[in-house]
Amino acid sequence: MKILMVCLGNICRSPLAEGIMLRKIKAHQLAWEVDSAGTSGWHEGALPDRRSIAVAKAHGIDITDQRSRQFKHIDLDNFDLVLAMDSSNYSNIMRLANTDKQKAKIHLILNFLYPNENRAVPDPYYEGGFEKVYQMLDESCEKVVQSYI
Numbered sequence: 001m002k003i004l005m006v007c008l009g010n011i012c013r014s015p016l017a018e019g020i021m022l023r024k025i026k027a028h029q030l031a032w033e034v035d036s037a038g039t040s041g042w043h044e045g046a047l048p049d050r051r052s053i054a055v056a057k058a059h060g061i062d063i064t065d066q067r068s069r070q071f072k073h074i075d076l077d078n079f080d081l082v083l084a085m086d087s088s089n090y091s092n093i094m095r096l097a098n099t100d101k102q103k104a105k106i107h108l109i110l111n112f113l114y115p116n117e118n119r120a121v122p123d124p125y126y127e128g129g130f131e132k133v134y135q136m137l138d139e140s141c142e143k144v145v146q147s148y149i
């Protein structure tokens with residue numbers, strides 16, 4: 001299973017999701033891969049936001065090897081699951097998908113926890129709430145793992 005986590009900037013939410021999922025992959029000894037990307041290229045090459053680095057570190061996860069990159073069309077072929085943080089990320093990715101196979105890979109990550117509710121992982125960039133975001137991502141990543149192992 002190859003999973004791509006997607007948010008807007010690829011500096012706050014999706015780097016945390018990548019770090020959390022990587023730890024679960026290792027814990028379960030799964031031959032899975034995970035990466036993350038942003039629908040915008042605004043922070044291309046940047047480290048995760050220092051607040052995401054801090055909350056990950058508080059939970060024993062180092063995400064400082066990650067660098068922001070923009071989502072690209074080929075990601076829809078290279079990955080099996082493309083997990084969006086909110087409805088805006090979701091529709092921006094969905095707009096790029098041209099086949100049913102590509103479209104079927106794209107999901108809101110919280111729909112694994114709350115099926116069909118279309119809930120969003122709130123953007124913490126301006127409002128904060130990184131610990132809450134961490135908890136939402138930890139629970140939803142666990143559901144993703146349990147759904148496919």
Ligand code: 4NP
Pocket residue numbers: 007008009010011012013014038042123124125
């Ligand atoms: P992310 O958060 O999508 O979770 O990485 C954001 C990061 C940067 C901006 C917005 C959201 N920004 O406006 O630069």
